Amino acid sequence: MQYFVVMIDYGRRGREAIVDPELTRREVIARVASGEYANISFIHEIEQSTVHDVTDDILAEAALPDLGVTAADLQANTFDHARDLRKHEPV
Template structure:
């Protein structure tokens, strides 16, 4: 039997361990990427009688690709250009 324990830290309100034997590694990653799981303290994978800390691995797999600042600047400049065109068009 294999399952994951995801410990979520709510600060002053305490912590919650999400343990669902039906959830797979892929589903844990999807829930982290979607933002359903936030403020994760640790993720343990329990297989047979062994416990392994897989927090770093799963968080790395769930990391969203970073948008390069140059791409963001290009989009912002196109919005600025469109706004400037509207501002200067004949009424």
């Protein structure tokens, strides 16, 4: 029997282990690529009585191209920074 354990970290809210014996490697990769699985702590592949850490392999296979920062993001960051500076001005 072979299955995957995906550990998701929710920060202060805790962690969740997703274990589904019917999930294939391809489906795990698809869920990571789609963003359904985010904040992954680790992914283990359990095969018979052995455990393999396949986190790096699956994350590499599911990697999306880096789109970089857009002009809209830069403008939003500038507005946010200016707003934060105004919060600390004397009244």
